[in-house]
Amino acid sequence: MSAIPRVLSIAGTDPTGGAGLQADLKSIGALGGYGMGVVTALVAQNTCGVRSVHVPPAAFLAEQLDAVSDDVTIDAVKLGMLHSVPLIEVVAGWLARVRSSAPAAPVVVLDPVMVATSGDRLLDEKAEVAVRRLCAQVDLVTPNLPELAVLVDEAPARTWPDAIGQARRLARASGTTVLLKGGHLTGEGACPDAIVTTDSVHEVLGRRVLTTNTHGTGCSLSSAMATLAARGLDWPAALDRAKEWLTGALEHGAALDVGHGHGPVDHFHELRPRMTATGSWTAARWHANAAVREAVDACAFVVTLGDGTLDRDQFHWYLAQDAYYLGEYSRLLARASTLAPTREEQVFWARGAATALEEEAALHRSHVGDASVEASPTTLAYVGHLHAASGEYAELVAALLPCYWLYADVGERLRALDHDRHAFHDWLGTYGDPAFVQAASEATTIVERAAHHAPSAVCARMVKAFDRSMAHELAFFEAPLAGRRAPEVQPSTSVSDRRTSAASSSSPIPWAASH
Template sequence: MSLVASLVLPSLVLPSSFLPSVPRPAGRRIPRVLAIAGSDPSGGAGIQADLKSIAAHGGYGMAAITALTAQNTRGVSAVHVPPASFLTAQLDALSEDIGIDAVKIGMLGDATVIAAVRAWLEQARPGVVVLDPVMVATSGDRLLRETAEAALHALLPLADLVTPNLAELAILLREPAAADWAEALDQGKRLAALTGTTVLVKGGHLGRSAGGDYPSNNNNDDDGCPDALVNTAGLLGQETVVVTGGRVPTRNSHGTGCSLSSALATVQARVGDWEAALREVKPWLAGALRTSDRLDVGTGNGPVHHFHHVQHLTEDQGGTGQVNTGHRVPDEGEFTAALGNSAAADLDAIYGLAFIQGLADGTLAEKDFAYYLAQDALYLNGYSRVLARAAAIAPSEAEQLFWARSAQQCLEVESELHRNWLSTRAVEVQLGPVTKSYVDHLLAATVSGSYGVLIAAALPCFWLYAEVGATLHAQFLAAGAPEGHPYAEWLRTYADEDFAAATRQAIALTDQAARRASASERDAMAVAFRQSARYEVEFFDAPRLHA
């Protein structure tokens, strides 16, 4: 990510595919998350999806069953709601023994069940409550009795976040479903004002036909699948926070709402910021949708792939011929080669960004470049602390010196950015949400106690940035290094061999750490690397989101 003007690397080809991931709550208490929802025997939605999502985001999942369903990927054929007294017994047994950091509430079934949940919430007062008002399944099946709608509506003010789909949002307001994004946002604002809570407005169903096809975007959002956090009480800093995203062309969306809400509950318990939680969870869910075909479950609307981001790096993916090493110590260069393979899709995403294309051809607006550099300076300050920590716990003197020098260079570059560019322009230097999320992820790695995890998390700022930089510099030279290019001086920094050597050494040190690590620690290193690589993409795209 960081535009480290004094450090750069020649092009490193990173083939294969990359899937975004989510950071583990390294060094912090694992969030204890309770899902109160119905059961799905097919495993794709309900409690089963909740527990997978919670685990995928590093939480400890618990479950209180509200209803039993007979369903598969083609629909729901029967629903059985046990006595509400039994649900109360489940909830009391849990809260009498286990601290609960967050609660996700899904399918409730009828008014007596809703009353039981409400009474327990008022007594237990969990710190984070996410309510997914399950009323209508993706298949169109009705999952809440109409006689219970008033009771559910009265439950909404007890939630910190409500996550209805568009059909449910309309039912809660007793209105027709929104026809476009603007109308959906308006409905979200009115529900937020009515209930006094935060509402997540989800654009996934906009422009989608009943048959599950995904036509070209017609919802007035450039990215096709936006989500927005809405709060009219001033809790978000601004009334509406929109997080854009691309539409994933797949029929396998069974349990998407359950998975999203339980993931948000887990991450919110860790980071304490709804916007940061959504920005972390949304790329993970997109990856879960993109890779859903790998599961090959059912003949209808299949489930998402909750654990796409934690598959072993060395398993065969797309005919690469790689095999799972299990507990075997990888050969020299094998682990980082797999990391490189995993990052190719992120590089493709970076090259497709308008920011990168405008930077390459000189058409990038100066205000966007200024915002980027301001965020870069803030990032480098945090990144230097991460590298300093790596120096402190490195196992050898040579490694200590390498990371310490890298930390010093980060601070020098930050100062240089302020002196030579930012100080001469009226630039807003305020920590942006993507920068904050990325730095928080890296700082979490500093308290993990694992040197390998820490340097794996730090590696994409060397490696991916270097790859992008080298490519842009090569394009600049191929175009004849045109005079008048507004970013020519910046692009020329990519010829610096010092960063080439530094990046090669960072890769080598990460590979050495992986060979010393246990199998579980290598898995954690892979997860940390993947999340940082995903943040690299978001960082390059941050100026567009800020505009």
């Protein structure tokens, strides 16, 4: 097979792009294949429903198929809407010729489009019989539960064990493998799928995504399976990967804002984070979080700190929370150092970990004293998010970056408000430290490099990690004036003493001002 598998979709069309041939081509491209398409039916439909279907002559379908196979080596075929017996017979005959004459027979996946979402049968009885025969010519069949019931001539299964039984009977009758899909089962819990043969069941559990963007999921999954099989994965491994991809596509579908009915999934959700005008992952995330950054600038804590009217007790509570945060942040920076792929990055994160500990100790000496700090729910939520991202280097550094970058950004504006008689003159003076600005820039470069080399699935997790950290940063800034206070902690020294301590520290980074 080619390094880039050549995958042919034989299916009907969807002019809104969410299902049929158009969805197949997107799925094939998203999972690394080169997509080709042969049209079985021209369908006038949108996200609200089908209006009419125009079926070209069977002879024209045969000409399309021959035009492709006479010129291109096909690594996989996905069969979708076949509509009628004449079309099914054309496809069956063409498959037999191609599979007998090609040096390596293409993988064939059949998505038996037989039952509408409404439950109505889409094929007449003779066409249903022809589809059952076609099952014996393919490598994988991907029916939903109503279609599976038609193929085994039984009532639709209501439970997962009953569905597995029907899939086994279809596998036995056709001699092929069945991808059993649990999406039509009722309930809001797990949404299982399985690869079923006559003697084995490989189950893949997954969460049910509550969304109306479900148009074309069956088309997308079947073409994804064909592409992954053509890349060399066996059916269980292909389902593991395809289900992960499709779950993400369902979760991101609403952001497309396409149509007024059941909208499409986002086939390119894993690639989209890299699709920026500048080509910069970090610049794209910074731009995507513009609303969060504006909210930070507008929040009461930042505004009153800037104009000098911030309540001192609220300020001291904020510093106590920061002391707790920095202790945990230091551990996570050390974790990043352990996971870093280069010595340069190891040293950078290790230096940051030491700095965070120094600043946490300085905060305790100057504002918290010997009192223990009780972390607020806001602080615990932020720290918990960072720990949850600490299993993988790229995801962790994406989660750590906002603490650098947002502080440097906010600090630039706060420092511009400073003057000799400002109520927080001694504190605002710590902002804009050139060494910290440089460190923030270096952290951004490291994360950009990590995003560039990360696989698509990891890059998608980096997006979530960065965006959630930005949201937690906003919550941290909002917490002091939102009634989320711990018992008041009296500072043991003045703010000016804290400034002197920070200035004399060997660390170039005034971390304590970062939240």
